[in-house]
Amino acid sequence: TDSSRHVYRIASIPGDGIGIEVTEAALEVLKAAVQKSGKYTIEATHIPWGTAFYKETGSYLPDDFRSTLKSYDAILFGAVGAPDVPDHISLWELLLKMRGPMQLYANVRPIRCFTKPRLDAEPAHLDWLLVRENSEGEYSGHGGRSHVDQNWEVATDTNVYTRHGIRRIMKFAFEAASKRPRKHLTVVSKSNALRYGLVLWDEVAKETAKDFPDVTWDKELVDAMTIRMVQKPWTIDTVVGTNLHIDILSDLAAALAGSIGIAPSANLDPERQNPSLFEPVHGSAFDIMGKGIANPIGAIWAAANMLEWLGEQESADAILNAIAHVCNEKKVTADMGGDLNTKQAAAAICEQLLK
Amino acid sequence: TDSSRHVYRIASIPGDGIGIEVTEAALEVLKAAVQKSGKYTIEATHIPWGTAFYKETGSYLPDDFRSTLKSYDAILFGAVGAPDVPDHISLWELLLKMRGPMQLYANVRPIRCFTKPRLDAEPAHLDWLLVRENSEGEYSGHGGRSHVDQNWEVATDTNVYTRHGIRRIMKFAFEAASKRPRKHLTVVSKSNALRYGLVLWDEVAKETAKDFPDVTWDKELVDAMTIRMVQKPWTIDTVVGTNLHIDILSDLAAALAGSIGIAPSANLDPERQNPSLFEPVHGSAFDIMGKGIANPIGAIWAAANMLEWLGEQESADAILNAIAHVCNEKKVTADMGGDLNTKQAAAAICEQLLK
Ligand SMILES: CC(C)[C@H](C(=O)O)[C@@H](O)C(=O)O
Ligand SMILES: CC(C)[C@H](C(=O)O)[C@@H](O)C(=O)O
Numbered sequence: 047t048d049s050s051r052h053v054y055r056i057a058s059i060p061g062d063g064i065g066i067e068v069t070e071a072a073l074e075v076l077k078a079a080v081q082k083s084g085k086y087t088i089e090a091t092h093i094p095w096g097t098a099f100y101k102e103t104g105s106y107l108p109d110d111f112r113s114t115l116k117s118y119d120a121i122l123f124g125a126v127g128a129p130d131v132p133d134h135i136s137l138w139e140l141l142l143k144m145r146g147p148m149q150l151y152a153n154v155r156p157i158r159c160f161t162k163p164r165l166d167a168e169p170a171h172l173d174w175l176l177v178r179e180n181s182e183g184e185y186s187g188h189g190g191r192s193h194v195d196q197n198w199e200v201a202t203d204t205n206v207y208t209r210h211g212i213r214r215i216m217k218f219a220f221e222a223a224s225k226r227p228r229k230h231l232t233v234v235s236k237s238n239a240l241r242y243g244l245v246l247w248d249e250v251a252k253e254t255a256k257d258f259p260d261v262t263w264d265k266e267l268v269d270a271m272t273i274r275m276v277q278k279p280w281t282i283d284t285v286v287g288t289n290l291h292i293d294i295l296s297d298l299a300a301a302l303a304g305s306i307g308i309a310p311s312a313n314l315d316p317e318r319q320n321p322s323l324f325e326p327v328h329g330s331a332f333d334i335m336g337k338g339i340a341n342p343i344g345a346i347w348a349a350a351n352m353l354e355w356l357g358e359q360e361s362a363d364a365i366l367n368a369i370a371h372v373c374n375e376k377k378v379t380a381d382m383g384g385d386l387n388t389k390q391a392a393a394a395i396c397e398q399l400l401k
Numbered sequence: 402t403d404s405s406r407h408v409y410r411i412a413s414i415p416g417d418g419i420g421i422e423v424t425e426a427a428l429e430v431l432k433a434a435v436q437k438s439g440k441y442t443i444e445a446t447h448i449p450w451g452t453a454f455y456k457e458t459g460s461y462l463p464d465d466f467r468s469t470l471k472s473y474d475a476i477l478f479g480a481v482g483a484p485d486v487p488d489h490i491s492l493w494e495l496l497l498k499m500r501g502p503m504q505l506y507a508n509v510r511p512i513r514c515f516t517k518p519r520l521d522a523e524p525a526h527l528d529w530l531l532v533r534e535n536s537e538g539e540y541s542g543h544g545g546r547s548h549v550d551q552n553w554e555v556a557t558d559t560n561v562y563t564r565h566g567i568r569r570i571m572k573f574a575f576e577a578a579s580k581r582p583r584k585h586l587t588v589v590s591k592s593n594a595l596r597y598g599l600v601l602w603d604e605v606a607k608e609t610a611k612d613f614p615d616v617t618w619d620k621e622l623v624d625a626m627t628i629r630m631v632q633k634p635w636t637i638d639t640v641v642g643t644n645l646h647i648d649i650l651s652d653l654a655a656a657l658a659g660s661i662g663i664a665p666s667a668n669l670d671p672e673r674q675n676p677s678l679f680e681p682v683h684g685s686a687f688d689i690m691g692k693g694i695a696n697p698i699g700a701i702w703a704a705a706n707m708l709e710w711l712g713e714q715e716s717a718d719a720i721l722n723a724i725a726h727v728c729n730e731k732k733v734t735a736d737m738g739g740d741l742n743t744k745q746a747a748a749a750i751c752e753q754l755l756k
Contacts, residue, residue: 184595198563201601204544239539242558276657298624298631
């Protein structure tokens with residue numbers, strides 16, 4: 047290998063369950079991408095954080111996790127969650143502790159339909175870019191329980207929004223929309239019912255829009271947005287919404303487009319002070335763990351997004367084209383109607399990539 | 402008319418926009434139901450609350466609205482909202498002020514597919530009963546804004562859950578499930594991210610389940626629930642969720658089943674201390690107001706649910722059958738592929754009812 051090649055240092059955190067299998071598959075595809083390009087190399091370091099680590103050490107993440115991660119260019123993440131640890135513990139102690147506190151505030155979830163939509167629509171109608179506010183709102187972590195176990199027990203969760211936090215995600219979303227052919231942004235909200243944070247959300251959207259005269263935009267309530275996705279998918283291009291709203295809408299979008307198994311999620315720090323984190327949308331799926339049947343495309347697409355973020359657009363495009371090709375040829379796992387296992391499905395993508 | 406007939410006193414609040422047209426249509430169908438049954442009569446009193454009333458008097462509801470409404474057996478509601486009043490004002494001052502403070506805590510939204518689903522599924526797969534907690538949670542109204550207009554502005558909305566509030570909606574939902582042929586309840590939550598209120602939600606679900614050994618039940622996260630609705634609709638029967646979660650899922654469900662224009666919403670006080678309120682799910686739709694083209698089925702189905710609640714099951718069933726019949730014959734409005742206007746579509750249902 048040529049020593050003048052740029053080296054990207056990647057932290058690979060497979061985590062739990064099928065996270066381990068799909069991350070392995072994604073690393074295989076990254077190797078093929080390196081081979082094909084010849085311009086850069088990737089040095090992936092395995093980091094064993096996850097439920098096994100927690101059971102050994104008592105924490106999901108070591109105290110100095112941020113400084114450890116700072117030395118990497120990006121993070122490739124699998125999944126977290128295990129049947130014997132409550133999800134609100136495993137997720138808050140690992141995944142959500144990286145997303146929020148590391149200021150990975152822009153969560154980008156592209157939707158593409160590589161097969162047949164589950165709706166009466168053209169595949170091309172399902173080419174969307176969903177942008178999720180990833181650092182505050184419903185996932186602020188504020189709240190508590192009083193009078194536990196009494197009949198008059200009260201529990202609260204407070205959604206915290208800041209003008210700063212909304213402004214930066216709106217800027218990011220308008221910018222993302224301006225780079226797409228249709229240049230249209232839909233701002234999702236629920237300001238008719240949530241009278242404080244989401245009224246501020248709408249106000250900041252309106253202000254930010256002034257700085258992007260080339261982007262057309264509209265507003266949609268989150269409930270009505272589900273109807274629009276089903277009934278008028280062609281009216282949608284880029285979408286921005288709160289942490290919870292896009293959590294819900296991105297799963298719906300992936301299902302309508304064919305399979306949740308292929309959807310990727312990029313957790314970005316647009317200011318590039320922290321390494322960004324790339325993961326499949328699906329979780330650890332313990333029910334199919336170890337069977338070697340998990341769909342690797344979500345993790346592979348996430349790896350492609352990572353290359354794009356690092357500046358390797360050509361490699362990213364090549365991986366996406368290879369994904370489109372294997373989907374078209376049904377060289378995919380059973381959840382998408384194919385008969386390949388995880389390794390074979392990844393190998394099919396590598397093969398197509400190197401053709 | 403026979404003086405021995407029972408008289409139901411109904412408060413009719415058409416409200417704004419197409420609310421006025423569809424309520425008129427629903428009242429026509431109620432007249433036909435009375436005629437067909439011969440066992441009861443309905444005395445509907447028009448109450449003019451809505452945006453016009455607000456512009457005249459400065460409030461959406463008079464101060465004594467609760468005592469006014471207490472003298473009725475039920476409320477037939479149209480819609481509220483006008484382009485020149487911010488939605489968070491009109492809705493909180495009228496609709497949400499009746500739902501929450503009147504303790505109409507059980508919001509019941511049936512889904513049926515009278516035409517063709519928008520999915521690759523059988524119409525019979527889309528026979529669901531969605532139960533929405535209607536008095537607390539995300540719609541508690543707690544919150545505020547600090548440092549308004551400053552760069553460091555903070556806005557909060559607090560979701561407030563009580564054990565009492567969760568317990569009563571769970572009891573209601575398990576009971577509702579136990580009365581349906583499949584006796585299955587799905588409890589929707591997001592307790593992996595919302596660590597206080599929704600963890601309590603899950604705990605109370607588990608406790609309540611013990612009292613209903615004849616009901617099978619499972620849990621689903623709200624994001625995953627959208628996938629299940631799209632991919633495995635036949636696994637769903639009765640569903641219970643928070644105020645916001647079912648707000649979103651019920652719009653999605655109605656869209657998947659064919660049309661949001663037919664979906665009804667019953668806002669019930671199961672303790673019968675207050676009159677319950679029946680409305681279509683759709684809003685005031687100012688864009689089509691006055692054109693006479695609004696789909697009246699949502700309001701008519703809501704009226705059928707009202708009769709059911711009042712004990713007139715036979716009439717309720719007859720209206721539902723008439724709705725199914727006109728949908729099948731395409732004697733419906735344009736949004737459902739027919740060519741009737743609002744009045745004609747209602748007349749077709751009356752005609753079928755009286756056959
Ligand atoms: C696992 C869970 C906490 C997570 C979320 O809600 O953000 C997941 O659903 C996602 O969409 O990434
Ligand atoms: C109009 C709005 C406040 C309302 C809600 O969010 O409850 C509506 O969407 C509904 O579903 O009844």
